[in-house]
Amino acid sequence: MKFRYLPMTEEDRREMLSAIGVDSVDDLFADIPEGVRYRGRLNLPDGLSEPELVRHMQRLSQKNTTFDQAICFLGAGAYEHHIPSVVDHIISRSEFYTAYTPYQPEISQGELQAIFEFQTMICELTGMEVANSSMYDGPTALAEAAGVAAAATRKKKVLVSRTVHPEARAVLRLQAKGLGLVVKEIPHKEGITDLSLLEAEAAEDTAAVILQSPNFFGNLEDVSRAEPIAHRHKGLLVVSTNPIALGLIKPPGACGADIVVGDAQPLGIPVGFGGPHCGFFATTRALMRRIPGRIVGQTTDEEGVRGFVLTLQAREQHIRREKATSNICSNQALNALAAAVAMSALGKQGIRDMARLNLQKAHYARKRLAQIPKVQPLFDQPFFNEFAVKLSRPVGEVNRGLLQQGIIGGYDLGRDYPELAGSMLLAVTEVRTRGEIEQLAEALEGLL
DSSP, X not given: OOOTTSOOOHHHHHHHHHHHTOSSGGGGXXXXXXXXXXXXXXXXXXXXXXXXXXXXXXXXXXXXXXXXXXXXXXXXXXXXXXXXXXXXXXXXXXXXXXXXXXXXXXXXXXXXXXXXXXXXXXXXXXXXXXXXXXXXXXXXXHHHHHHHHHHHHTOOEEEEETTSOHHHHHHHHHHHHHHXXXXXXXXXXXXXXXXXXXXXXXXXXXXXXXXXXXXXXXXOOOHHHHHHHHXXXXXXXXXXXXXXXXXXXXXXXXXXXXXEEEEOTTTTOOOGGGOOOOEEEEEOGGGGGGOSXXXXXXXXXXXXXXXXXXXXXXXXXXXOGGGOSBOOOOOOHHHHHHHHHHHHHHHHHHHHHHHHHHHHHHHHHHHHHTTSTTEEESOOSOBSSEEEXXXXXXXXXXXXXXHHTTEEOOEEGGGTOGGGTTEEEEEOOTTOOHHHHHHHHHHHHHHO
């Protein structure tokens, strides 16, 4: 065999062709007219041997800048946090690492219990009654929440704040097309949702009001004030949140949220150059049967022994297609396990302590950077571990200069908010040290 990772041999090929009664692979395409066949050579590079391919991939990987090589102040949805060492140890065990999905509960008890514990801890964090077994990521969960709201209220209009992550809003708009929903974006005012404009837009046809707190700028939204606006016309309130922040701030469930979503990446999941991550989706008991994905439940068998089962499976593979609530066909079981192990290792007090460190270090960094003459804080709002600053030079230029000094700078807000061109969004988590913050400040002083 030329490629051992393609296990079919020439003998295998001949046997298969003989079994179906043809002489060659070309005979399989005999029904395709000659006039539409492409006879040239595709513009693709030649295949590589396995050693060549490994070297090629290694060279490509070396073009990336890792957190071991540079100090990271970039957040915007993916964050460098402390990951307890036990997380990698547990998720690397073969019974978890190779598990796909628990189709047969009688032989998947470990996997099901792990998911059950994840669901339980997400409910405790968010203040909600029910959580599913996870979603692909935070933006997917947010888009699914809009679909659930539309189905539950039988309304088609979704109001989403522009302080919600731009990528999540893009996913929402795309999925809304297929569902026939109308998405209306509510502008921000000084870094938080303009509640007066939200109230003016909310009407009888509003299925959901969608906020994010802490929002994309890192600022805390007044969810309690948005709650009556969402419910006045019998719509639902959807809140996207950072699970680490819930160690300190009032959970959305206590503020009247109907659905709480977010990305569990800050809980034991590496940034991974953008994924894979793990979305969470929690809601009230009243909406339980509309929740996308699946829910693991706890029960006892006929001998009274504790066991776990897939209680609700709302996708088309398990029930009649027209009754399916979502086309989400799987969940991030391995990453959900990582999040559950991280939450267990940290404990309630550990998550509070981590959240407090994020808050304190971010506020120290903002205060320190504000001392630089050509750096100006952009908003004056309560914030968690991200904040925006206005720079005197283009953000792209500044970030290139920072990278040369071993620092990964912040997110260029001008990419998604033209009115905020020249502004940088910085993230400071518990892993950043005072010395690293000083290094960032000194580098910015030199570049500006």
